[in-house]
Structure formats: C-alpha cells, structure tokens
Amino acid sequence: MKLETRLWWDETSAAIHRDELVWNAPRHQWTPAAGAPQNPRATDPATAIRHLQASRPFRGLPMGVIGPKKASPEIVAMAEGIGAAIAALGVPLLCGGKSGVMEAACKGRSRPAA
Numbered sequence: 829m830k831l832e833t834r835l836w837w838d839e840t841s842a843a844i845h846r847d848e849l850v851w852n853a854p855r856h857q858w859t860p861a862a863g864a865p866q867n868p869r870a871t872d873p874a875t876a877i878r879h880l881q882a883s884r885p886f887r888g889l890p891m892g893v894i895g896p897k898k899a900s901p902e903i904v905a906m907a908e909g910i911g912a913a914i915a916a917l918g919v920p921l922l923c924g925g926k927s928g929v930m931e932a933a934c935k936g937r938s939r940p941a942a
Contacts, residue, residue, distance in 0.1 A: 835876050838865035842883040844876045853880065856889060877917050890922035895929025904932045911936025 836845040844851040845865045849858040871879070891914050895907060911933035914921050921937045923930040 835871050835873065836865050836868040837871045837876060837879050838868055840866040842879070844871075844880065851876075851880075874913055874917060877919065881917075890920040893921060893923045893930060893933035895933075897926065897928035897930075899928045899932075903929060907932035908936035908939075912939060915939075 834846065837843075838845060843865070845861060845868065846858065848861055850861040851857075852859040893907065893910060893914075895903070899907070907929045911921060913936075914933075915937045921933060923933055925931055925934040
C-alpha cells in the first residue's frame with residue numbers, strides 16, 4: 829500500500845506547495861498560495877521536511893501517528909517504517925503507543941538507525 833502525495837519544493841521561495849496551497853511555517857498550517865511555484869521540483873514528504881530543516885529554523889514539531897489497535901501485518905509493517913522515517917528526520921513522535929498501529933510506529937521510532 830502506497831500513499832500518493834503530490835508535494836512541490838520551490839527553490840526560489842524555499843517553500844513547500846501542495847495543490848493551490850503553500851506551507852506556512854510560522855503558523856504551522858497550509859494556506860492559500862499567492863501564485864504558482866516559480867521553480868518547482870516534485871518531492872516526497874520526508875525530503876520536504878529535510879528542505880525545511882535546511883532552509884530555516886525548524887522547531888521540530890511532533891508528528892502524530894494514529895491508527896487501529898487491530899491491523900493487518902502489512903499495515904503494522906508500514907507503521908513501523910513510518911516510525912523509523914520519523915526517527916531518521918529527528919522529529920518527535922506523538923501517539924498513544926498502546927497496541928497495533930501506534931505501538932508499531934513507536935517500535936519503528938525506537939529502533940536503532942540502520
């Protein structure tokens with residue numbers, strides 16, 4: 829299972845765009861873009877976060893992972909991978925962690941880097 833997200837990194841404005849929105853870092857939310865990106869490059873969520881970390885002060889707001897306590901092995905493995913990716917970015921993880929998806933994300937977050 830792969831989630832499709834279309835993000836664009838604009839080299840000129842050092843901003844992340846999604847559809848008609850731009851990431852407003854000081855407000856920590858998507859806001860309507862004033863115009864199209866001037867120098868866009870397709871990117872994925874992890875690379876977009878790395879761009880933001882490199883281009884401006886990054887507060888490291890936590891990323892939340894929420895999911896069911898009963899999940900298929902495929903979904904549990906995906907959640908572990910998401911937790912590991914969050915750890916690789918150096919971003920705090922916020923979740924319940926009791927069982928299922930949230931436990932798997934915590935397990936992935938806590939495993940040593942490869």
